[in-house]
Amino acid sequence: MTIKNTKWVLRNRPEGLVKDSDFELITEIMPEIQEDEILIENLFLSFDPTQRTWLNDMPGYLPPVQIGEVVRSGGMGRVLESNNPEYKVGDLAFGFVGWQSHCITKPTGDERFRVIPDILPIPTMLNVMGTTGITAYYGLVELGNPQPGETVLVSGAAGATGSVAVQIAKFKGCHVIGIAGGAEKCAWLKELGVDDVIDYKNSNVAEELPKLAKNGIDIYFDNVGGDILETVLFCININARILLCGGISSGYDANRLPAGPRNLFSLIIKRATMQGFLVLDYIPQSQKALEEIATWVMEGKLKHREDVQEGIENCPQTLNRLFTGENKGKQLLKI
């Protein structure tokens, strides 16, 4: 069977938002799979802000995507052919499928794919039951250790990870403040049970936050980086935990360094901790998180929404939606 693959390869290092011309859309005939390889038909691509960092020519936690390579991206597909005993034809597989319609992989190490039980809709699995849910869970629960009555602040709170983090914080009995951009996102946060909301596009966070966080902030789950951190550092309590999950406010542009907080000394006065983390480290031990998240999803307790774009040709513009804030919930693309 001849299979054609349509794929986006990187042509230029982008600056700021990506342009279609930073990439090239190529169609090619797939080769036969070799020993231990599998062929996957990609069904849904996951768009995560961190993908933008992989397009920069800078050292990071994963190697940069090289010019001419397929753009790296998580996603889910179905195994079409398999020469690997761990994967059967028809299996649903989750991993780095890339911006392409099909992929051939010898699944080892970083290229490993997880076989996913075919229970929930794929968008749900790529959202709360995927890296998004695991990120929110491990960051907030394992590293943040939220206690009932504590105040938890989440920036990018209406984003995929943020919206799970705020809900888990509520389940844990915390007072939750969410920061998001625009009335629609803020209204959605209220639906999710967030106690107080700051619309950073229509109000001044530096003025609003101290008013809302009257009892101080115990946990800050930061998805955005930049200016807000300085305001937060002025409001933290003793033993505060600041969890750095992302820094989307910088646009993840190479060499674009945002101003740093001028008051890191607050960490000393408050004996506070600021910790960066990556979901990749927690995937091998994600069973506990996924079981708890699955229960909340089944009970209808954990709300989620997916923003599903369509068509492989729309990959670059779909990535940009994360940085313009157009996405409503987890950004996906159906191939």
Next chain:
Amino acid sequence: MTIKNTKWVLRNRPEGLVKDSDFELITEIMPEIQEDEILIENLFLSFDPTQRTWLNDMPGYLPPVQIGEVVRSGGMGRVLESNNPEYKVGDLAFGFVGWQSHCITKPTGDERFRVIPDILPIPTMLNVMGTTGITAYYGLVELGNPQPGETVLVSGAAGATGSVAVQIAKFKGCHVIGIAGGAEKCAWLKELGVDDVIDYKNSNVAEELPKLAKNGIDIYFDNVGGDILETVLFCININARILLCGGISSGYDANRLPAGPRNLFSLIIKRATMQGFLVLDYIPQSQKALEEIATWVMEGKLKHREDVQEGIENCPQTLNRLFTGENKGKQLLKI
């Protein structure tokens, strides 16, 4: 017995380095001690950078010294009179004695004084066996958890705390890089066994550090804050621990906020932790640290030096020595 007390009280909030005119030197007759009170004759005052922060009218980990109050300061004295069963006349007592020749206190809570066995010279006890040693020990050993072969960077490395931290890091089998100002301090660091030294007054830390830290930095024990942190964040390894002990580069001036590091995102890429701490939290559990430090001191393994100024009238200028870098080792004043 009539006892006269000579004391420095705060008259104005200082800006930058303190001036004698920010304070007033007063001599008064001490009242009789009341129930549970003790009268201490102060022998040595300890000068620590954090004292400067207490003179600012800003919320901190201790209340600001109020205008008209005696300047807060740690130190050691001998009990002259006691109405408190926990303290005997002749006991050597360590606590917040203040910039004065005598003090009367009802030792409870924050005003508690520790009775110190009269074994080592007082300057040694106020240095490595005092809060300085406890700070270095708990910051580096308990929070940093240094492993043999790891690279430990210490700024303010020739200061009282820094010079203990670099030595403990060597005892733990680490590769140690120290940053200090001036040839004399750097030479002393070499005597202490520090592997590599950067003289920040005569070289460019941003250029030198990446060359010296070829294997990356696992632990950064930061006494200075400011610019250097950004350079360090570009050099950290996965799971690096950044311990914020002090920020003397700011002069601890009210409202003087130094530029923040623009690359906190490195904490995410490297899954690193930045943690502020205060020695006050560790004093109740300092027995373990003090036993280990005492052993190193008795064996002559842990080197230390004290810079002893004399005369109560010199308190303000002695405090400034910490910020001009004039002090050679732990800054003390003999009354």
